[in-house]
Amino acid sequence: MWMAILLAVGLAVAFGVLLGIAAQVFRVEGNPLADRIDEMLPQTQCGQCGYPGCHPYAEAIAKGEADINRCPPGGEETIRNLADLLGVDPKPLDDELEAQEGKKVAIIDEEVCIGCTKCIQACPVDAILGAAKQMHTVIEPECTGCELCVEPCPVDCIYMVPLEEGVEAYRFPLPESAHPVITRGIGPRSGEPAHA
Amino acid sequence: MPDARVSVSPGLFGFHGGLHVEDRKAPACDRPIADMPLVDEYILPLHMHIGAPAIPVVQAGDRVGRGQLLARPDDFVSAAIHAPTSGTIRAIEPRPLPHPGGLSAQSIVLEADGEDRAAEPFEPWPDYREKTPVEIRSRLREAGIVGLGGAVFPTAAKIATANPGGVETLVLNGVECESTISCDDRLMQEDPMAIVRGGQVLLHTVGAERCLIGIEDNKPLAVQAMQAAIDRLAAEEDERRFEIKVVPTIYPAGGEKQLIRSLTGIEIPRGRHVTDYRMLCLNVGTTAHCWRAVVEGRALTERIVTVTGGGVSHAQNFRVRIGTPMAKVIEAAGGYTQGVDRLLMGGPMMGFALHEDEVPVVKATNCLLAMRPADRDPTPPPQPCIRCSRCAEACPADLLPQQLYWYSRAEQLERAQDYHLFDCIECGVCSAVCPSHIPLVQYFRHAKTEIWYAERERAKAEHAKRRFEFHNERIERQKAEREAALAKKRAAIKAAQEKKEREEGGETAAEDKPAKKASGAAAGMSIEAARERARARKAQAQQTRESSDATGSSERGGADKGEDE
Numbered sequence: 044m045w046m047a048i049l050l051a052v053g054l055a056v057a058f059g060v061l062l063g064i065a066a067q068v069f070r071v072e073g074n075p076l077a078d079r080i081d082e083m084l085p086q087t088q089c090g091q092c093g094y095p096g097c098h099p100y101a102e103a104i105a106k107g108e109a110d111i112n113r114c115p116p117g118g119e120e121t122i123r124n125l126a127d128l129l130g131v132d133p134k135p136l137d138d139e140l141e142a143q144e145g146k147k148v149a150i151i152d153e154e155v156c157i158g159c160t161k162c163i164q165a166c167p168v169d170a171i172l173g174a175a176k177q178m179h180t181v182i183e184p185e186c187t188g189c190e191l192c193v194e195p196c197p198v199d200c201i202y203m204v205p206l207e208e209g210v211e212a213y214r215f216p217l218p219e220s221a222h223p224v225i226t227r228g229i230g231p232r233s234g235e236p237a238h239a
Numbered sequence: 240m241p242d243a244r245v246s247v248s249p250g251l252f253g254f255h256g257g258l259h260v261e262d263r264k265a266p267a268c269d270r271p272i273a274d275m276p277l278v279d280e281y282i283l284p285l286h287m288h289i290g291a292p293a294i295p296v297v298q299a300g301d302r303v304g305r306g307q308l309l310a311r312p313d314d315f316v317s318a319a320i321h322a323p324t325s326g327t328i329r330a331i332e333p334r335p336l337p338h339p340g341g342l343s344a345q346s347i348v349l350e351a352d353g354e355d356r357a358a359e360p361f362e363p364w365p366d367y368r369e370k371t372p373v374e375i376r377s378r379l380r381e382a383g384i385v386g387l388g389g390a391v392f393p394t395a396a397k398i399a400t401a402n403p404g405g406v407e408t409l410v411l412n413g414v415e416c417e418s419t420i421s422c423d424d425r426l427m428q429e430d431p432m433a434i435v436r437g438g439q440v441l442l443h444t445v446g447a448e449r450c451l452i453g454i455e456d457n458k459p460l461a462v463q464a465m466q467a468a469i470d471r472l473a474a475e476e477d478e479r480r481f482e483i484k485v486v487p488t489i490y491p492a493g494g495e496k497q498l499i500r501s502l503t504g505i506e507i508p509r510g511r512h513v514t515d516y517r518m519l520c521l522n523v524g525t526t527a528h529c530w531r532a533v534v535e536g537r538a539l540t541e542r543i544v545t546v547t548g549g550g551v552s553h554a555q556n557f558r559v560r561i562g563t564p565m566a567k568v569i570e571a572a573g574g575y576t577q578g579v580d581r582l583l584m585g586g587p588m589m590g591f592a593l594h595e596d597e598v599p600v601v602k603a604t605n606c607l608l609a610m611r612p613a614d615r616d617p618t619p620p621p622q623p624c625i626r627c628s629r630c631a632e633a634c635p636a637d638l639l640p641q642q643l644y645w646y647s648r649a650e651q652l653e654r655a656q657d658y659h660l661f662d663c664i665e666c667g668v669c670s671a672v673c674p675s676h677i678p679l680v681q682y683f684r685h686a687k688t689e690i691w692y693a694e695r696e697r698a699k700a701e702h703a704k705r706r707f708e709f710h711n712e713r714i715e716r717q718k719a720e721r722e723a724a725l726a727k728k729r730a731a732i733k734a735a736q737e738k739k740e741r742e743e744g745g746e747t748a749a750e751d752k753p754a755k756k757a758s759g760a761a762a763g764m765s766i767e768a769a770r771e772r773a774r775a776r777k778a779q780a781q782q783t784r785e786s787s788d789a790t791g792s793s794e795r796g797g798a799d800k801g802e803d804e
Binding site (some may be wrong): 046081082084085086087088096097098149166167168169170185187209210211212214215216218 | 251336338339340342344621648678681682684685687688689691692695696699700701702703704706707709710711713747
């Protein structure tokens with residue numbers, strides 16, 4: 044009887060010590076789940092989710108504090124990926140948030156810009172170039188389209204325009220959605236610019 | 240003529256799968272190459288080759304001569320673009336491309352002056368044998384030579400990747416397996432000497448010992464002409480490195496890896512290049528242009544284009560200046576016939592339908608195929624896959640198209656990559672043999688571009704994340720630095736004050752000692768107080784800043800931060 048109790052207690056202590064050591068030796072820095080979630084987020088750092096950047100949002104999701112449907116730039120795809128990762132059902136984007144149509148990039152109207160540097164301070168990825176009382180400009184390839192620079196501008200000279208992605212970003216559609224391409228411009232010429 | 244065949248060379252190895260396709264090269268392949276007349280306007284997309292887009296070196300308003308450099312290569316894998324004729328640069332602006340999605344891209348628009356004044360910038364090198372391989376390679380790069388078989392990979396880059404290990408065998412690809420294209424066939428018949436001479440230049444450049452010329456057995460006249468050219472060189476210069484290999488007509492025998500397999504029996508494994516096996520494979524048209532660039536000093540400003548199909552009145556091969564609008568080429572071929580509804584760039588297997596015909600002929604345009612509904616095989620609606628595995632039997636790249644199909648369709652892109660999606664050469668054989676008429680290649684193209692897109696997005700997100708982290712780090716650092724500087728300043732003022740007080744209170748020596756003792760604690764408290772004051776000031780500044788927002792005037796505090804950027 045006592046023997047059995049001693050054995051059980053002894054084993055418990057031994058395993059406890061072992062687990063304690065293992066926890067120290069194989070310690071994982073950071074939160075691996077949050078990091079994996081972070082990888083799925085678009086990294087626009089727009090803060091529309093209510094957190095100051097993508098990583099804080101990822102941490103909040105990992106802790107179960109935030110829902111997976113609060114990322115407008117990521118859209119449906121991000122929600123689907125997060126649902127897959129976390130083993131929950133995908134859901135539509137939160138009603139409070141506005142769905143984003145396509146990718147955008149900020150453009151500064153350089154004629155109007157007064158050089159107040161407010162947008163420079165607002166930009167989370169340092170994609171705006173300029174100095175006090177000098178006109179500013181957006182470094183387009185660095186812009187994530189977060190729109191954080193739009194609101195602080197005192198003269199409303201920043202516009203969000205759809206991002207033109209170029210030929211390299213072309214994606215062939217799946218055949219189901221592909222309608223047969225009919226050649227235009229054959230027969231009598233219409234005279235209007237062909238690329239309009 | 241198309242029925243006539245020459246006997247296939249002995250000792251060939253063949254390749255897996257493939258397809259016998261109906262030969263539709265006549266009548267274009269029986270007519271001589273015609274010179275396309277000059278037109279008023281040429282459109283030269285900056286990105287008509289594999290690799291980085293070229294960078295314009297001219298501006299709107301510049302006058303240029305034929306062969307003058309318009310855009311220089313931007314990278315190792317990139318190609319120069321030259322003026323197809325003399326004239327004035329009208330604009331550099333987005334223009335529609337020959338592209339399956341009908342996209343537009345930056346293009347140089349050249350208004351021709353009709354004089355066709357030559358401004359050949361290169362010195363002819365008839366004595367090219369005295370030039371080093373590096374010199375010849377840079378000439379090919381400067382002359383904008385790219386693979387004219389359709390892949391438009393910059394030739395100089397291809398040769399450069401071949402050089403480290405050396406090249407034993409040069410393979411000239413005259414197979415042209417697409418059923419409607421005959422531009423290489425005509426070139427071999429009409430100018431075989433340029434090809435063989437180009438072969439000599441390349442043999443010298445890469446230091447190869449032999450040159451195999453692969454030609455399909457449905458081109459007896461081309462074989463004859465090429466053999467005559469080789470015999471002439473053998474007689475005149477004792478040139479014995481060339482050998483013609485006649486391969487059976489099986490689509491896609493002209494694929495690089497398929498041709499190498501046929502000729503040498505070497506199967507290039509996944510992820511390796513032909514050049515890793517001490518071989519270099521170039522299209523015959525490219526080879527002829529190598530000759531012109533090196534020996535005659537001419538840039539690549541024209542190519543031969545097969546204009547054919549039931550939708551065009553007079554099918555023929557044309558020597559077309561790069562940048563000529565396709566509609567003009569069609570006009571030169573007698574215009575469209577009644578009922579034409581589709582224009583393809585490339586052959587029926589690998590070509591794609593164009594959205595419009597005002598797009599320019601680019602370096603990749605080997606064929607313009609105008610079609611009426613009657614010219615096409617009927618395409619019944621796709622039925623479910625019955626797993627008959629006919630596609631796998633026919634695949635010349637030894638892939639499992641039906642597996643790729645499942646995964647591509649289900650967007651399981653990683654699994655598709657496990658089945659070597661990127662080894663697919665998009666030849667279209669699987670789609671053609673599929674009894675369920677599933678457009679398999681379209682799924683594969685979709686999957687490939689989706690994967691590329693996702694990779695690009697991941698890279699961009701990663702980049703944005705790094706910049707965001709750096710931004711935060713910088714903000715933190717600047718805050719700490721400012722606070723440190725402020726504390727230092729306060730401490731200095733405090734010390735000066737204390738010193739002054741001490742000097743003033745010199746007479747009251749009795750109080751001196753306890754004051755000194757307390758000074759440590761007082762300093763700590765004063766720093767606290769200074770911080771408190773700074774905080775209050777900041778809040779005040781914030782308030783004024785907010786109020787100044789309304790007036791739109793810039794504010795000093797914000798401006799200071801801006802200068803830190």
